[in-house]
Amino acid sequence: MPQPDLANIAALLADPSRATMLAALMDGRALTATELAATAQVSAPTASSHLARLTTSGLLTMIKQGRHRYFRIANEAVAHVAETLMAIAAGHPSPAPRTGPSDKALRRARVCYDHLAGELGVQLLNGLLAAGYLSERDGALTLPPAGERWCIEFGIDLATLRHSRRPLCRGCLDWSERRTHLSGALGAAILERMLARGWVRRQSQGRALVVSPAGVRFVQQL
Structure with missing residues (x-):
């Protein structure tokens, strides 16, 4: 082989x-x-x-x-590898001037391929785990019944997600936080719903997201 x-x-x-x-x-x-x-x-x-x-x-x-x-x-696998390499590289920075406000925005909230990353992305995953909407064992994420109910209430079509070829729930190492945020089909669906509700907004260029107060509350009150 x-x-x-x-x-x-x-x-x-x-x-x-x-x-x-x-x-x-x-x-x-x-x-x-x-x-x-x-x-x-x-x-x-x-x-x-x-x-x-x-x-x-x-x-x-x-x-x-x-x-x-x-x-x-x-595909998502390539994005996952790229984000992981960025996290590794962040631990071995080359001499450079201190980053400015635009980089602070990237660290706060950004798009990682098609899901939420940065500070807010890590908070989202931690909130879902703490609320019992996601379970983690040996680094693998699963969606328990409580999480299925939450997804339905949030307007996510789980049946469609489960028929896609990509994993439903997946941890992705965040390059700026160097902790895990949520990727996979569910991570993409959550960001899609946040965009549809106006809680986050893309900028014309770059990966940084503009987050509304309602978006911050959603993540912090899970």
Whole structure:
């Protein structure tokens, strides 16, 4: 049975420009090659070369829409690995100036592929566990009956989530908090409901979320 080519994937992520592009896509949105070239501060041909390698490796997927080509993270597994690597890297920072207010916003609340991350994401998972809506054993998260009832009351279609291929509940190591937040189909559904209710709002660029007082109360009062 062939073994996964870990060395090739590690080499791809070791390049600073490719790592920057991957990080820029961690909010779950698709970006063009031009936008990613500007983000990584490389030329258009260089960006195209990097994106071709990332797409061929299965880390990114390319979507054609008319004359435009958009790139996004291939799946939740790739996003999970990227977030975990960010958490590891955060424990070994390189010399750099102290981060500014924009980074404080990222630490507070942000999108990690399609679920809530940052301080608020960690608080959300801790609140769900404390309320008995989620259970954890040996690092694995499960949804008990109390959690199923809570999901239904919150407007989440569990039957649809359970028919998806992705795990229902999954812990994701948060790169800024270096603790676990909730990912998986349930994590994505909760963020979707928070967005629909106006409790959190995406910004035009970047991963940071604007959180309303009602959104903060929802997380803190679980």
